[in-house]
Amino acid sequence: MLCPDLLKKALRKISIETTQTGFLSPEAFTQNDIDLLYKLGFSLYESGDYEKAKDIFQRLVISKPMKKEFWQALGASCQMTKNFEEALTAWSMVSLMDDLDPNAHFHAAECLLSLKNIEEASKALKAAKSRLAGSSDNSLAGKIEALESVWNKTTNGVPDGSDTV
Numbered sequence: 001m002l003c004p005d006l007l008k009k010a011l012r013k014i015s016i017e018t019t020q021t022g023f024l025s026p027e028a029f030t031q032n033d034i035d036l037l038y039k040l041g042f043s044l045y046e047s048g049d050y051e052k053a054k055d056i057f058q059r060l061v062i063s064k065p066m067k068k069e070f071w072q073a074l075g076a077s078c079q080m081t082k083n084f085e086e087a088l089t090a091w092s093m094v095s096l097m098d099d100l101d102p103n104a105h106f107h108a109a110e111c112l113l114s115l116k117n118i119e120e121a122s123k124a125l126k127a128a129k130s131r132l133a134g135s136s137d138n139s140l141a142g143k144i145e146a147l148e149s150v151w152n153k154t155t156n157g158v159p160d161g162s163d164t165v
Contacts, residue, residue: 041073051077054074068097075087075090075091091105109121109128121151125148
């Protein structure tokens with residue numbers, strides 16, 4: 001549960017910092033502030049307020065750009081608001097931080113498919129599948145299978161696979 005007083009303090013700090021400087025400096029927040037903001041963003045996301053969650057996560061990636069979880073949350077929020085180009089940027093950052101994460105490639109494939117970029121979507125989906133190999137993540141395997149099913153209906157089949165990832 002979020003502590004209302006601490007949350008108000010963190011939000012006030014954001015407001016003051018962005019009003020004075022136009023951006024958030026990484027030094028502006030304590031780790032406690034960062035944790036509270038992440039919890040707020042997560043709560044907003046869970047309640048379906050993706051636009052507000054996206055705003056929080058954008059601020060967090062500016063404040064702590066090397067935090068993979070913040071980029072994942074931003075990617076998911078952007079994707080839910082149908083900002084697929086922004087989501088791709090976030091998923092690309094996740095992939096740069098952890099190229100072995102199949103989720104980043106899978107979500108990039110979803111975005112690319114939504115943008116009708118079939119060739120790149122195919123590469124991203126293959127990357128997700130290759131990184132999933134040997135994993136016990138049945139949830140993601142099922143999502144990949146479902147995406148391929150949709151893909152087959154919308155594109156008359158996945159490209160032949162002759163391109164490399």
